[in-house]
Structure formats: C-alpha cells, structure tokens
Amino acid sequence: MAIDPVCKMEVEEDKAAATSEYQGKTYYFCAPGCKKAFDQDPEKHVAEEGGQ
Numbered sequence: 892m893a894i895d896p897v898c899k900m901e902v903e904e905d906k907a908a909a910t911s912e913y914q915g916k917t918y919y920f921c922a923p924g925c926k927k928a929f930d931q932d933p934e935k936h937v938a939e940e941g942g943q
C-alpha cells in the first residue's frame with residue numbers, strides 16, 4: 892500500500908489511477924487530478940510526506 896502524497900489517501904500500487912516518478916521514487920495517486928497537482932509542484936508534496 893502506498894500513500895497518495897497529494898491527498899494522503901492509501902492507494903494500492905496495482906490499482907493506482909496514476910503514477911509519477913520523482914527523484915527516482917515512484918508515487919501513486921488515487922486520481923489523475925492528484926498526479927497533476929503533484930507534477931505541478933512535486934517538492935511541496937514530497938516535503939510534506941513523512942515530515943514529523
């Protein structure tokens with residue numbers, strides 16, 4: 892199970908609506924809109940992931 896970095900939803904890798912690679916890591920999204928938001932500003936969403 893992966894976490895959609897945009898909306899923090901749990902996403903099953905093989906059921907992800909969209910995926911994106913950033914800095915060598917694959918991210919999974921619940922919807923194409925989440926991938927779009929991530930692609931527009933990946934650093935913002937990656938920074939939020941696992942912060943504190």
Ligand SMILES: [Zn+2]
Nearest residue numbers: 895898921925
């Ligand atoms: Zn999402």
